[in-house]
Amino acid sequence: MLPESEIDRVLVVSAHPDDADFGAAGTVALFGERGVKVTYLMVTDGDAGGNERTLDNSGMAELRRAEQTAAAKCVGVTDLRFLAYPDGAVVASLELRKAITRVIRQVRPDLVITHHPDRNYQFIAPSHPDHRAVGGSTLDAVYPDARNPYAFPELLLEEGLEAWTAREVWLVGGSTPNHYVDITDVIDRRLAALQSHVSQVAHVEGFADFIKGRSAAWAERAGFAEGRYAEGFQVVATA
Template structure:
């Protein structure tokens, strides 16, 4: 249920984008809805899995409120299946759903705990989430779910390493994990780093295309034309700050 469909709107900062760190083995992606990461991040995931890195997806919701013509109980299993298929295209086999309600995800300790628990389960060095800011840049307003999950993920990266926060997780066998070295925010209007999108672009297009139920409800345009134009357009826009190389951008928060 992305609000990035309007095309490149991010406010670009002065200066070049730096390459993302590469000295890590495991990443966890935490986003709000099916398709959130596919709107721009999958080319990076494809490059990471090609290099032998492990990536796990954790979604707060099943996207059940994302299609006006489908009731939530019908929509949820469709979007879950599409997300699992989409992940497989870029080499991701583990996809988890936290079962928060789509459209009304609330930032707070429950969400932080659920994401911290996932971080403790999978013990990543890199955590990736989606834009936690109020806008995509300018006046393109973000959704409450994206903001809540993005902010909770940034906080949960620290929560996961503190045994005195959510002590019930230790009782469940989830020992603290203080090994998160970075949180990378995809779709940020204030990017600092980037990944070459070229090697993974074709798989990124196919990965987004797996969300066909959502895309066909979103636009009358041919789905492949729509997906390719959206992804290549953003990658080309980012190339202006990445040495002319089409790129996936991230705002990187070291820890």
């Protein structure tokens, strides 16, 4: 794994607003405390999500962008980017790979965090089709696209974006995590970020207890002491 001292920039690529917070808000908060620059890239605006049915898709997209912006502030992230793909209709494509490659070359991250591209048969929620499409496309953008100067040459010729190698990827939502981050000291910030997504979670009774229980289960799986909280990832070396 990359030593912490060699992680200066992180790019989190997610399908919808709130995905980054469900998967890695605590870890992102810890990165921020160490001075690491974190960028969020949301492929969709989440316009097909939520329980507020008085809003049309455009209104929901605007609301969810605002919620994600508020959530990001809770964990110290101010650089947010949205690709505005239609929620629920994301597919792995060259177009999506190019869009993600563009942001990788702009941000030049040491570490990329994204969805696991495989279906999780132990817990179905992370396996939304958009998640799997974004995870697979992000991995393809990391390797080989972003590092290959001959891939999408117009990014260099027209936009001046040089090739870049992201050295590691952390996948969220998979069934085989092999790295756990102790987020006990920032569990309140994780909760604050998630509770900023009012349209998604306000109706869930006992939501805070659910999140704490899930985070405690990750910590137990990691072998941490009782009373600790964690987030889990599958680490993929790319360099």
